[in-house]
Amino acid sequence: MAKYVKIISQLGAVFLLIALQLSLISALPRPFFSINLILILIIFIVMFSGFPKFIFWSLYAGLLVDVFAFGFFGLFMITFLVTTLIVYFLQINFLTNRSLYVALTLIALGTLVFNFSFQILELILGFFSSSSQSIFLFSGFFWQELLYQLIFHSVLAVIVFYFFSFTTRRFRPELLERK
Amino acid sequence: MTRKRFLTKKTWLAAAIIALLIFLHFTKIIFPIESGIAYGINTIADNFYSMGSDWRERINTQKDKASLAENLDQAQKQIAELLVEKARWQQVEQENNRLREYLDFFSENNHQKILAKVVARQNLLVAGNSQASLYLDKGSRQGIYEGLGIINEEGILVGKITEVKQNSSLACLTINEDCRVAATVENENQTLGIVNGNLGLTIAMDFIPQNHKLNLDDLVVSSGLEEEIPAGLLIGQVSEVIQHSNEIWQQAILEPLYNTDKLTIVSVIIPQ
Numbered sequence: 305m306a307k308y309v310k311i312i313s314q315l316g317a318v319f320l321l322i323a324l325q326l327s328l329i330s331a332l333p334r335p336f337f338s339i340n341l342i343l344i345l346i347i348f349i350v351m352f353s354g355f356p357k358f359i360f361w362s363l364y365a366g367l368l369v370d371v372f373a374f375g376f377f378g379l380f381m382i383t384f385l386v387t388t389l390i391v392y393f394l395q396i397n398f399l400t401n402r403s404l405y406v407a408l409t410l411i412a413l414g415t416l417v418f419n420f421s422f423q424i425l426e427l428i429l430g431f432f433s434s435s436s437q438s439i440f441l442f443s444g445f446f447w448q449e450l451l452y453q454l455i456f457h458s459v460l461a462v463i464v465f466y467f468f469s470f471t472t473r474r475f476r477p478e479l480l481e482r483k
Numbered sequence: 484m485t486r487k488r489f490l491t492k493k494t495w496l497a498a499a500i501i502a503l504l505i506f507l508h509f510t511k512i513i514f515p516i517e518s519g520i521a522y523g524i525n526t527i528a529d530n531f532y533s534m535g536s537d538w539r540e541r542i543n544t545q546k547d548k549a550s551l552a553e554n555l556d557q558a559q560k561q562i563a564e565l566l567v568e569k570a571r572w573q574q575v576e577q578e579n580n581r582l583r584e585y586l587d588f589f590s591e592n593n594h595q596k597i598l599a600k601v602v603a604r605q606n607l608l609v610a611g612n613s614q615a616s617l618y619l620d621k622g623s624r625q626g627i628y629e630g631l632g633i634i635n636e637e638g639i640l641v642g643k644i645t646e647v648k649q650n651s652s653l654a655c656l657t658i659n660e661d662c663r664v665a666a667t668v669e670n671e672n673q674t675l676g677i678v679n680g681n682l683g684l685t686i687a688m689d690f691i692p693q694n695h696k697l698n699l700d701d702l703v704v705s706s707g708l709e710e711e712i713p714a715g716l717l718i719g720q721v722s723e724v725i726q727h728s729n730e731i732w733q734q735a736i737l738e739p740l741y742n743t744d745k746l747t748i749v750s751v752i753i754p755q
Contacts, residue, residue: 319523319524320527322524323523323527323528326524326602326618327527327528327531327532327535327602327603328532328534328535329535330532330535330603330604330605331531331532331534331535331536331539331604332535332538332539332542333542337604356491356494359493359494359497363500363501366501367520368520368524371517371521371524372520372524372651374648377504377508377509378501378505378508381501381504382501385497385498
């Protein structure tokens with residue numbers, strides 16, 4: 305019973321966070337609206353809970369955003385899945401410890417992968433639907449926002465990392481076992 | 484060094500679930516679930532958006548001196564109201580002189596309005612998306628459809644509906660580069676043209692013939708050439724005229740007469 309209560313409360317908390325992201329963050333002035341709390345959460349879940357739990361959470365978050373957003377249904381689910389899989393691949397093969405530097409590197413790489421995979425997918429889908437799509441690589445606005453996003457995400461990653469370091473044991477520096 | 488595998492059965496299962504969900508979405512089988520989720524997010528988002536919008540306004544206001552901002556705000560509101568009134572009277576005068584039946588379009592009582600709350604802005608999660616589109620909490624279930632105009636509390640045309648779902652809709656603002664509205668200048672020629680956003684800050688009016696004379700501060704209103712948007716709704720005021728002798732058309736830059744930070748509730752106009 306306690307297990308189900310825990311799962312429901314986690315689902316509710318993520319639902320609330322997504323509503324907060326979609327409404328409150330999107331209403332903030334430039335450059336604050338570029339913050340992506342959901343991505344930070346998902347990357348910490350990759351580090352924190354590992355495979356395959358993060359797959360469920362990335363699908364759940366992507367589904368909620370897809371239902372709310374206008375555009376091709378499934379775009380956010382695919383983007384979140386691709387991002388988390390790449391971040392997970394990097395974590396288990398190259399960035400195996402759970403230090404702050406690893407968290408910062410994964411957040412930065414995850415932010416880049418998320419934005420590039422989303423824009424590429426949107427460009428491909430726009431090509432098939434014959435809607436006019438400008439190439440994001442030539443947009444100064446895109447690069448500027450990406451830079452702001454990287455800065456904000458790094459700052460938030462430090463805060464979240466130290467918060468979890470003090471409240472749980474999972475982020476205590478340790479090396480993952482290699483078989 | 485051996486690489487650890489991550490493309491396991493569970494990963495492929497996740498990909499299959501996504502494909503299934505996309506299929507169910509396009510076959511509209513999961514519409515009730517989607518509606519429930521969207522309703523839940525809209526309900527929570529409504530409160531959060533107002534909070535975010537309030538912060539946004541405060542942050543932007545703090546950039547200027549507080550008292551000055553307050554006075555300016557009041558003055559702008561008064562100017563906007565007077566301009567709306569001026570536009571109305573000009574429109575009424577011309578309509579009386581030329582087409583009396585236009586009065587039916589102009590009268591506010593002849594249009595049904597649907598009040599909608601703004602729940603989010605377009606820039607969802609991804610860098611590079613502009614904020615010049617709004618998510619509204621009303622959709623096709625409430626009678627909203629693509630192409631309808633949206634006005635603020637002062638009666639200024641702030642944008643139009645571009646996409647609709649059952650319980651929500653997406654509206655582009657007139658400052659959005661992809662938002663196009665048929666417009667007319669309140670001058671001697673009643674110059675017709677198309678307005679669209681300019682860098683997300685101002686509005687540009689294109690396709691204006693070179694021989695038409697435009698003056699600064701001329702008002703620009705909706706022309707009524709679009710079936711879904713009635714004529715005479717104020718769009719902006721001419722602040723710059725760009726004219727090159729080697730071009731077929733001239734361009735006008737318009738000042739939008741509304742504050743995007745204050746758009747928390749809008750009215751969608753349903754023409755009759």
